[in-house]
Amino acid sequence: xxxxxxxxxxxxxxxxxxTERGESFLAIDNINLKIQENSFTCIVGPSxxxxxxxxxxxxxxxxxxxxxxxxxxDPVTKPCGEIGLVFQEYSLFPWLSVIDNVAAGLDFAGVEKxxxxxxxxxxxxxxxxLDFKDAYPHELSGGMRxxxxxxxxxxxxxxxxxxxxxxxxxxxHTRILLQQELLKxxxxxxxxxxxxTHSVDEAIFLADKILIMASRPGRIxxxxxxxxERPRSRAIPEFGKMTDYILKELEYSM
Amino acid sequence: MKARALSLTxxxxxxxxxxxxxxxxxxxxGNQVILPGIEQVADLLGHPTEDLISMGSLISNVLVSLVRxxxxxxxxxxxxxxxxxxxxxxxxxxKFFNGFLNLFRPIPPLAWVPLVMAWFGISSLATVVGLExxxxxxxxxxxxxxxxxxxxxxxxxxxxxxxxxxxxNINTTLIDSARVLGASEYQIFMKVLIPASxxxxxxxxxxxxxxxxxxLVSAExxxxxxxGIGYMITHAFTLASTDIVIAGMISIGVVGASxxxxxxxxxxxKFSWRRQAR
Ligand SMILES: Nc1ncnc2c1ncn2[C@@H]1O[C@H](COP(=O)(O)OP(=O)(O)O)[C@@H](O)[C@H]1O
Ligand SMILES: [Mg+2]
Numbered sequence: 001x002x003x004x005x006x007x008x009x010x011x012x013x014x015x016x017x018x019t020e021r022g023e024s025f026l027a028i029d030n031i032n033l034k035i036q037e038n039s040f041t042c043i044v045g046p047s048x049x050x051x052x053x054x055x056x057x058x059x060x061x062x063x064x065x066x067x068x069x070x071x072x073x074d075p076v077t078k079p080c081g082e083i084g085l086v087f088q089e090y091s092l093f094p095w096l097s098v099i100d101n102v103a104a105g106l107d108f109a110g111v112e113k114x115x116x117x118x119x120x121x122x123x124x125x126x127x128x129x130l131d132f133k134d135a136y137p138h139e140l141s142g143g144m145r146x147x148x149x150x151x152x153x154x155x156x157x158x159x160x161x162x163x164x165x166x167x168x169x170x171x172x173h174t175r176i177l178l179q180q181e182l183l184k185x186x187x188x189x190x191x192x193x194x195x196x197t198h199s200v201d202e203a204i205f206l207a208d209k210i211l212i213m214a215s216r217p218g219r220i221x222x223x224x225x226x227x228x229e230r231p232r233s234r235a236i237p238e239f240g241k242m243t244d245y246i247l248k249e250l251e252y253s254m
Numbered sequence: 255m256k257a258r259a260l261s262l263t264x265x266x267x268x269x270x271x272x273x274x275x276x277x278x279x280x281x282x283x284g285n286q287v288i289l290p291g292i293e294q295v296a297d298l299l300g301h302p303t304e305d306l307i308s309m310g311s312l313i314s315n316v317l318v319s320l321v322r323x324x325x326x327x328x329x330x331x332x333x334x335x336x337x338x339x340x341x342x343x344x345x346x347x348x349k350f351f352n353g354f355l356n357l358f359r360p361i362p363p364l365a366w367v368p369l370v371m372a373w374f375g376i377s378s379l380a381t382v383v384g385l386e387x388x389x390x391x392x393x394x395x396x397x398x399x400x401x402x403x404x405x406x407x408x409x410x411x412x413x414x415x416x417x418x419x420x421x422x423n424i425n426t427t428l429i430d431s432a433r434v435l436g437a438s439e440y441q442i443f444m445k446v447l448i449p450a451s452x453x454x455x456x457x458x459x460x461x462x463x464x465x466x467x468x469x470l471v472s473a474e475x476x477x478x479x480x481x482g483i484g485y486m487i488t489h490a491f492t493l494a495s496t497d498i499v500i501a502g503m504i505s506i507g508v509v510g511a512s513x514x515x516x517x518x519x520x521x522x523x524k525f526s527w528r529r530q531a532r
Contacts, residue, residue: 059434085434091427094527095449105435108445138527156435 007192008035008058008083008160013067015053027053029217031067035160040186041194042203043211046250050218051196055162058194059085071160081109084158086149088165092137098148099124099133105156123151126185143174150182154189163195167202179205183230200246204239205232212249222249290497298501306498309486316505318396319470319483325397326405327466334410334462335455338417339447348418355414363408363469367400367476374399376478396481401473408469409462416461420454421447453525460517467510 013031016024028050035041043051056062058069060079069076071083092101100107102120111119124130127147137145146166153161166182167175179202186193197203203210207226214221224246228238273292280289298304302312309315341348380386380394424447432446474484483502490498 056430061430061433079433079436081436083434085430087427087431089427090425091431093428093431093446093449095452095525104432104445108432108435108437108441136527152435 004039005037006034007037007072008033008194009070010034010054010058011068011070013054013057013069014065015050015057015062016065026217029219031218031220033211033220033223035192035194036208037159037192038190039192039208040206041209041211042207043194043196043213044198044200044203044246044250045213045218046215047198049213049215051213052164053218055085055164055194055196059083059162061085081105081156082159084153084156084161086146086153086161086163086166089142089145089169091149092145092152094137096136097133098129098135098137098140101137101148102152102155104152109156119155120151123155124148126154126188127151127181141174142170143178146170146178147181150185154185154191158191160192160194163193165196165198168197168199175199175202182206200243200250201234203246204228204242205234210246212246214252221252287494287496290500294497295500295504298497299504302505306486307490307493307495309489310481312486312501312505315481315483315486315502316509318481319474320509322397322401322473322482323405323463323466323470326402327409327463329402330406330409330462330466331413331459333406334413334458335417338414338455339421339443339451341414342418342421342451343443343447355411359411361407363404363465364472366404366407367472370400370403371476374403376400398473398476398478400476401470401479404469404473404476405466409466412461412465413455413458416454416458417451420451420458423454424450453521456517456521456525460514460521463513463517464510467506467513471506 010031010033014029015027017027018024031050031054043054045051053062057064058076060076060083063077071080076083093104096104099117099120102123103116106116106119121130121133124133127150129144129147129151132140132144132148137148140148150163150166167178170178182193183206185191195203195206204226209223209225211220212222212224213219224242226242228236228242232239276289276292280291283289286294298306298312302316303314305311337351341351377399378395379397379399380391383394385391385394428450429442429446432442437445470482471484471487473479474482475488479485483506487499487502490496490502
């Protein structure tokens with residue numbers, strides 16, 4: 001891989017939550033990582049190890065206790081249009097139609113209706129959801145909702161797309177379908193993607209680079225490049241070997 | 255076809271039974287003051303524009319009552335909804351107001367009457383505008399502050415409570431999504447908090463309107479009241495015109511149920527998403 005620009009740089013990031021009993025709880029401890037522009041990074045780790053916390057801080061939704069997140073050269077302290085975030089579920093506005101959901105970010109930015117709809121239409125087509133543009137979220141299946149959520153994040157044209165277990169609530173078949181579609185979108189738009197998952201299989205299928213986390217306190221235990229040629233097949237031995245390796249690493253992390 | 259005819263008749267059975275019992279009882283009792291005949295009351299309801307014992311017609315009194323309720327209710331909604339939204343969203347504003355407001359919540363609207371009379375007496379909108387004669391004076395003088403206040407109190411709490419409840423139950427992922435998509439604090443209020451809590455707000459407004467309408471009758475019994483459906487009922491009672499009392503009560507029921515139906519329609523049409531969505 002050629003030398004690329006670092007687009008997100010996380011340095012010495014720690015986050016402490018205070019529990020109800022007034023004690024403090026270290027959710028993540030001294031996280032350091034660099035995300036290359038246009039790359040696809042996956043973060044895997046046991047549940048509760050602080051994956052969501054890292055993404056939420058990087059998206060500007062939460063403040064770090066110490067340490068910094070930089071987007072290019074700017075410190076991230078509040079949400080900005082350049083960093084998008086896709087949640088696991090229930091993130092669509094239930095009172096808006098699919099197309100209005102996708103256009104929501106542009107609406108917040110004051111873009112006029114015609115232009116909004118044009119952009120929303122383009123992104124709905126990209127995720128194969130144009131036929132459902134007038135439907136409401138409750139009329140869609142879980143997979144369709146996630147497609148719309150991805151289109152909505154992309155319509156804002158962010159540089160970086162953070163995804164917090166975006167396929168975590170889907171059945172196995174839909175999940176694989178959406179992984180393939182996400183790769184197509186990634187190749188088409190060349191966004192920088194950071195995706196959190198607890199599925200090792202998903203991480204190997206998608207990522208250029210995998211970060212393995214350990215818990216209590218949340219920290220990065222290991223990182224590895226995935227050098228399997230794209231489009232990837234799950235049937236090849238390398239895939240299995242890598243799965244075994246990561247699963248072992250995760251066992252130590254528990 | 256048969257099932258449809260049946261489903262249309264079932265709701266009519268109970269009222270029909272009531273009417274039959276009424277007719278039988280009225281004949282047995284044979285006393286106008288205790289129970290007038292059903293045809294007498296029906297006649298009154300059939301001619302709602304006729305002047306009754308020089309208190310104006312049924313319709314005009316219902317209209318006066320409606321205007322009062324709508325004004326008091328509108329003020330209550332205008333205060334309760336914004337207050338409920340900020341109380342539901344900001345914990346410190348909730349803490350600031352909640353204890354104070356809960357102190358007044360258990361007081362029935364009617365218990366305010368003596369205090370309200372001491373404060374407002376018989377002053378009305380006409381007093382503020384400075385009118386003392388003319389047609390406009392008559393209209394404005396019908397809107398007594400004491401009445402507005404009691405209707406306000408009746409409608410305020412249900413609207414406030416369900417607005418707070420609505421905002422507190424918003425899935426935080428929706429708010430976070432809006433933030434990440436670039437919404438300002440103001441846009442969060444207007445484009446997330448309000449629409450997301452609207453179903454709950456509408457439910458509160460429906461309950462509030464019902465209570466406001468009930469408070470009205472008591473408010474119209476206050477001194478200085480010379481019109482309105484509540485006034486008409488009490489006045490007819492002192493004149494032993496039980497048929498007018500009953501006609502007035504039926505009007506109250508019909509108007510209240512119609513207003514409720516409007517809200518239910520809105521709930522059904524606009525908020526079908528709430529039934530399935532989280
Ligand atoms: N708002 C919060 N208050 C207190 N503790 C929290 C809060 N958010 C997360 N935590 C705790 O921080 C840890 C990391 O959470 P999270 O980042 O959601 O983990 P993951 O996404 O990896 O499952 C968990 O133990 C969780 O209980
Ligand atoms: Mg998580």
